[in-house]
Amino acid sequence: MDRGADIIFGAGGNTGNGALIGTVERGRWAIGVDADQYDTVPESKRGLLSSAMKLLSPATAQLIRTAKEGAFRPGLFTGEVALAPFHDLDAQVPAQVRSRLAEINRGLADGSIKTGVPAVKP
DSSP states (O other): OTTOOSEEEOOSGGGHHHHHHHHHHTTOEEEEEESOHHHHOGGGGGGEEEEEEEOHHHHHHHHHHHHHTTOOOOSOOOOOEEEOOOGGGGGGSOHHHHHHHHHHHHHHHHTSSOOSSOOOOO
């Protein structure tokens, strides 16, 4: 923030919670990680734009289906992700930003945006 950052991404699991809270206390915008931190770090609500969420429920359901079908393979796998709603700040997010986020999401989903990380399915 001292170097002029507009938004702080508090990635770091529970250790990132302090970054979210400190950012909001200083009147800046923050983005959470792992879950919708609007619900898990209520002290950050007034400045939390969104959260980069791991969609654990669909991944867990798929893992259970795979195990039930007898096709379970051990190892680390990637799963789907999403942005949390903008909640209280929804009206402040410009249409241009929403459009760009939707474009990025489509590109990640269809593979036209490359992340350098290969997709792995369980």
